[in-house]
Amino acid sequence: MHDVARVAGVSIKTVSRVVNGEPGVRASTRERVDAAIGQLRFLRNDGASQLRSGRADTIGLIVEDLANPFYSVLAAAVERVTRRHGHLLMTGSGEGLSEQEQSLAAAFLSRRAAGLLVVPTESDHAWLTQEATAGTPLVFLDRPAAGIVADTFLTDNEGGVRSGVEHLAAHGHRHIAFLGDDPAFWTAARRLDGFHTATTALGLRCDRVAMGPHDPAGLVSVLRAWTQGDDPITAILTGNNIVTVAALHAMRAADVRLGLVGFDDFELADLLEPSVTVIAQDPASMGEQAAHMLFQRLAGDTTPPRTVIQATRLVVRESGRLR
Amino acid sequence: MHDVARVAGVSIKTVSRVVNGEPGVRASTRERVDAAIGQLRFLRNDGASQLRSGRADTIGLIVEDLANPFYSVLAAAVERVTRRHGHLLMTGSGEGLSEQEQSLAAAFLSRRAAGLLVVPTESDHAWLTQEATAGTPLVFLDRPAAGIVADTFLTDNEGGVRSGVEHLAAHGHRHIAFLGDDPAFWTAARRLDGFHTATTALGLRCDRVAMGPHDPAGLVSVLRAWTQGDDPITAILTGNNIVTVAALHAMRAADVRLGLVGFDDFELADLLEPSVTVIAQDPASMGEQAAHMLFQRLAGDTTPPRTVIQATRLVVRESGRLR
Numbered sequence: 001m002h003d004v005a006r007v008a009g010v011s012i013k014t015v016s017r018v019v020n021g022e023p024g025v026r027a028s029t030r031e032r033v034d035a036a037i038g039q040l041r042f043l044r045n046d047g048a049s050q051l052r053s054g055r056a057d058t059i060g061l062i063v064e065d066l067a068n069p070f071y072s073v074l075a076a077a078v079e080r081v082t083r084r085h086g087h088l089l090m091t092g093s094g095e096g097l098s099e100q101e102q103s104l105a106a107a108f109l110s111r112r113a114a115g116l117l118v119v120p121t122e123s124d125h126a127w128l129t130q131e132a133t134a135g136t137p138l139v140f141l142d143r144p145a146a147g148i149v150a151d152t153f154l155t156d157n158e159g160g161v162r163s164g165v166e167h168l169a170a171h172g173h174r175h176i177a178f179l180g181d182d183p184a185f186w187t188a189a190r191r192l193d194g195f196h197t198a199t200t201a202l203g204l205r206c207d208r209v210a211m212g213p214h215d216p217a218g219l220v221s222v223l224r225a226w227t228q229g230d231d232p233i234t235a236i237l238t239g240n241n242i243v244t245v246a247a248l249h250a251m252r253a254a255d256v257r258l259g260l261v262g263f264d265d266f267e268l269a270d271l272l273e274p275s276v277t278v279i280a281q282d283p284a285s286m287g288e289q290a291a292h293m294l295f296q297r298l299a300g301d302t303t304p305p306r307t308v309i310q311a312t313r314l315v316v317r318e319s320g321r322l323r
Numbered sequence: 324m325h326d327v328a329r330v331a332g333v334s335i336k337t338v339s340r341v342v343n344g345e346p347g348v349r350a351s352t353r354e355r356v357d358a359a360i361g362q363l364r365f366l367r368n369d370g371a372s373q374l375r376s377g378r379a380d381t382i383g384l385i386v387e388d389l390a391n392p393f394y395s396v397l398a399a400a401v402e403r404v405t406r407r408h409g410h411l412l413m414t415g416s417g418e419g420l421s422e423q424e425q426s427l428a429a430a431f432l433s434r435r436a437a438g439l440l441v442v443p444t445e446s447d448h449a450w451l452t453q454e455a456t457a458g459t460p461l462v463f464l465d466r467p468a469a470g471i472v473a474d475t476f477l478t479d480n481e482g483g484v485r486s487g488v489e490h491l492a493a494h495g496h497r498h499i500a501f502l503g504d505d506p507a508f509w510t511a512a513r514r515l516d517g518f519h520t521a522t523t524a525l526g527l528r529c530d531r532v533a534m535g536p537h538d539p540a541g542l543v544s545v546l547r548a549w550t551q552g553d554d555p556i557t558a559i560l561t562g563n564n565i566v567t568v569a570a571l572h573a574m575r576a577a578d579v580r581l582g583l584v585g586f587d588d589f590e591l592a593d594l595l596e597p598s599v600t601v602i603a604q605d606p607a608s609m610g611e612q613a614a615h616m617l618f619q620r621l622a623g624d625t626t627p628p629r630t631v632i633q634a635t636r637l638v639v640r641e642s643g644r645l646r
Contacts, residue, residue, distance in 0.1 A: 058413065058434065065399065066395055066398055066399035066402055067395055067396045067398075067399035067400075067607075069392060069395070072389055072390055072392070072395030072398075072399075073390045075389055075390075075395075075414075076388065076389035076390035076395075076416060077390075079389055079414065079415055079416055080416065083415060083416075083423075083427075088413050088415065088427075088430050088431065088434060089413065089414055089415065090381065090411050090412065090413045090414075091398075091402065091412055091413075091414050092402060092406060092411065092412065093399060093402055093403065093406075100406075104406075104411075107411050108411065111381065111411060111434075245590060245591065248591070248594050249593075249594065252594065266590070266591070267568060267589075267590075267591075268568065268571070268589070268590075268591045268595065270572075271571050271572065271575065271595060272591065272594060272595065273596050284390075
């Protein structure tokens with residue numbers, strides 16, 4: 001740990017906090033520590049020897065789609081923690097299908113996974129109660145699971161949207177539209193709620209709403225319609241990374257200039273013209289904390305299940321301005 | 324399969340080719356079929372029943388970094404094929420460390436993985452010979468493994484770079500620089516070779532080369548130096564998605580305008596000003612084909628190991644022009 005602290009240029013205490021998944025460490029610091037750990041081929045001795053000896057247990061992770069950057073960053077963080085604890089990670093994409101999620105969970109458990117991390121579908125999850133009662137730790141991420149009480153890690157969706165609406169209002173936007181994802185998704189519905197609450201609190205209209213799934217031509221028509229007439233919109237707030245990209249394409253195709261705040265940061269947001277202001281989540285931190293919680297449960301933590309709500313961060317760039 | 328064909332708007336024969344991983348199906352068609360399969364909750368009966376019955380075997384996948392979009396798209400494709408065959412996928416990030424790669428492989432095999440898919444580190448892989456001789460299928464992706472003969476799926480790195488150089492030359496660029504990744508990576512070295520071969524064949528200078536790892540300030544200085552003096556460069560070719568993004572930031576910071584072709588496509592390449600011309604790989608297809616090959620081996624295919632080299636595709640946008 002001395003070497004890791006030296007390479008990362010942080011204190012040993014900070015290294016300890018990162019390794020133990022404690023809160024209050026900045027994402028950039030955590031990344032430096034993780035990079036130092038990689039460089040030094042640091043593996044917690046028990047973890048490395050468990051992996052080598054073949055005594056490694058497994059953990060199962062089910063996300064919606066491993067190819068979506070939000071989930072792949074989350075999965076990479078979970079795998080890193082799992083490996084450090086001498087466990088292997090099994091992963092699967094549930095693709096939003098309850099049957100597929102159940103098949104994967106049953107298969108992981110039949111292979112004696114020591115615990116499950118699940119980004120749950122919108123269905124009832126009482127089918128996992130027996131497993132949880134038998135002592136298998138379950139942790140839910142990104143969305144809560146209906147029908148079962150378990151550790152859950154969520155983003156502050158309403159608060160995130162509120163920060164975006166307030167930012168747009170502060171730049172003089174009085175008529176803001178919301179482009180969300182399919183409201184069958186729990187996160188999409190929460191962000192829509194957040195939009196209604198925040199616009200109402202500020203006395204703004206909130207009658208321009210389109211929820212997904214979106215097709216490109218449809219979005220272009222919607223934006224054209226909303227930017228014409230007596231009371232055109234001057235800005236949009238988008239509900240996730242995929243909708244933001246779709247909206248950027250549609251604004252280009254419709255040749256309309258609108259203020260924009262997007263939910264989720266994305267890699268080239270700062271190189272677009274104008275650069276895109278976003279409500280950033282931290283999927284790496286969510287995955288890391290959730291995995292740490294699961295290993296705490298495996299280590300015998302029997303405190304009541306908790307729900308952790310992670311704040312978003314408004315990354316202010318240029319696109320929120322009145323154009 | 325009738326329903327899948329109907330929903331995807333393709334023939335039953337095409338569905339069959341996609342499901343069986345046969346070549347000659349366009350990526351867009353494959354995606355439509357995959358989406359239809361998802362919609363219809365279609366699972367090959369044997370695969371679904373294996374998953375449900377708890378008789379599911381596992382496959383191990385080791386990549387460099389699950390959070391890198393190239394590998395996450397590849398991993399998602401592998402997982403989809405694995406699931407359809409009634410197997411579960413264990414995944415791990417080797418992070419470029421041979422020791423970590425060996426720990427993960429040993430742990431997967433000790434959990435009786437039926438086969439391994441590996442994006443290999445640059446070290447000797449003779450340590451896997453015994454396992455291969457014992458009949459465990461091994462498939463390597465993205466890079467070949469030294470010290471062992473096994474099925475291998477690669478991209479045509481030299482050909483890809485050549486198409487980029489020729490595109491820049493056709494737009495009048497006579498002095499092109501190459502920004503590559505760390506030449507310790509096999510793919511980075513192949514792309515550098517491709518750059519030397521292609522520029523020499525066209526009678527162009529190839530003395531402006533910088534290989535990674537790159538730091539932001541260093542890149543800015545390099546670009547400033549190369550764009551001054553008697554014979555400034557007018558374009559750069561970048562060696563992968565990460566270097567392309569770094570180069571875009573550095574050009575912005577150095578306030579230099581250069582032609583650009585990047586290796587690897589990326590999501591917002593078409594929305595930048597100018598939009599970025601790229602040499603696109605197809606990681607989903609690579610993952611899918613490699614996984615299919617592994618299941619063919621598990622089904623008893625004992626033909627000699629083969630190396631499959633996948634062509635790249637030059638996606639022409641605006642950034643190749645002389646500025």
